Amino acid sequence: MHVADILRSKSPRTVAIAWNETVGVAAGLMRASNVGALVVRNAAEAVIGMFSERDVVAAIAERGASGLSSKVSQFISARPLVSCRSQDRLAYVERLMICHQIRHVPVIDNGRLVGVVSKRDIAFASDQAGAVQAA
Structure with missing residues (x-):
């Protein structure tokens, strides 16, 4: 299976936040969007990292x-950006x-963000593939 297989079954919506936004705003956005991580973009709109529940903690x-007044950029994962392709x-x-x-890993094809894949997505896809093979 490939990342593209997961992306086809997920909502194409990704939730992003600016690198200079506060941790409090990020936490609120994660709650409102029901996601465990946000894509972090810089002033040029480039993906520079992920901000997760762990970062809030x-x-x-x-x-x-x-800490809720701190900037997201102070807590995003270390560089270089860990990403994958579809x-x-x-x-x-x-x-x-x-x-x-x-x-959580951002999926970037030809320099463009096309989605985010999570450990849960991979586990669910593996379970589904196993169920199909067992049938």
Whole structure:
């Protein structure tokens, strides 16, 4: 299976936030959008990282309630950006996630964001493939 197989069954909507927005705004956006991570874009609209629930926790753990006023850019994952392409195999993306200890990977084809794939997406696709093979 490939990343494109997952993207075909998901909503094409990705939720993004500006790198200079606050952690509090990011947390609210994640809750309102029912997502565990946001794509972070810089001033030029380029994808520069992912901001996850773990990052919200890190901001609060490090700075207390004032962490909510911190900028998203202070807590996004280290560079370089870990991403994949829609043609990549799920096993490859799963190894990326394990290697980098992340749960969400932006899917970028020809420099354009086309979606986000999560560990849950991969687990669900693997379960579905196993169920089809067992039938």
